[in-house]
Amino acid sequence: MQCNQDSGTEPGTHRGHVLLVSPNTFSYHLSIAETLRSMGYAVTWWDDRAQTSTWYKLAIRLLPTFTVRWSERSYLDRLRQLEPTSISHVLVVKGEGLSKQVVSEMRKTLASASFGLYLWDGVANVRGVSTILSAFDSVATFDPVDANTFGWTFRPLFGRNISARQNTTPPVPFDWCFIGTVHSDRHRVIHRLRQRYGQQARSFVFCYFPSPLILFVRRLTDWTLWLAPKGTLSTQSMPAAEVAQIVECSRSVLDVEHPRQRGLTMRTIETLLAEKKLMTTNQFMLESTLFDPSQVVVINRAKPEIPVHFLDTPYVAIPESLRKYYSCEGWVSELLALQDAARNSVSSDAEKVK
16 A cells, blocks of 8 residues: 655644545546645545555455455554644545445544545445445535435535646647546447547547556457557556647547446546536536536437537636636635534534533
8 A cells, every 4th residue: 555645844834634545546646635735734645445456456346355354454554653643634535445444443543633535436336435434524525416315515526737728829630539547338439429420520539448457358348449540549548748738739528427427527627627628428517517508518428429510619718716616725625624614513512412
């Protein structure tokens, strides 16, 4: 399990010490940690999984009992290395690698800290989360349906690199692009869009697979992968700088959410904050504060269509208030405030009982 600690502030000047437990997903944990440090917090990061290998990721799904015990030992070792009284906040993102025993030990050891859980995946896709929910002062989710069903706080995700582009006009060689991990029917939707428009709409597609093994397995269940143009499938992720360059040179970005997903991904938010148009299969986009028909179109998975003139209509700038709300600082500030308020409320109730 990876662990990183770096206060980023002068001794004695920080607002608190956050233990961030989150997946190592496209380096989003680095953005969260950097934002916390810029706000004056010391940060210790733990990967929420004991290992990052493909075999471990398969084991956590297929052999959960074995992997939970493995993870527990790793977590408890890390916990013993912390200075308990220094931690003011514990922020867990997803928490798939945590067990009830580990969270219980964390609460006992870090008794003065507030605990918050954030789910950036649907609850149905997070194995074992039901066993640890009661240990947290607050629970928030990016999924509006889960929030309503379980009474959690609904808080959309954030976007990185959200500053507006300068008044320059770069070349636009692509009408739409897709850069992301392939799951479910995602590549079949991409294939249908390619087949529908061919050379009429210039596209850039980069489909990422975490390992050659996963690519091999996916090819056994998705025949469209055999028809993918050369260079569009990769087991090596694309550097962030290259991703930004491709997006900048595209009129729109394609988003194909998991069929069991309702919340908006970071890709959708980052696309709109970068002032690019969005084509998405996610019907819940229609209910988002970011939705504007001049810059977003919701397409059909089975028969994707790009409306006439959609790519050519003027883009309407996003208000600064929304930019702040969907920034990483806006996201993390709300989550920390939420868990602090819940913690203080419990403490206040306990005092009244006395």
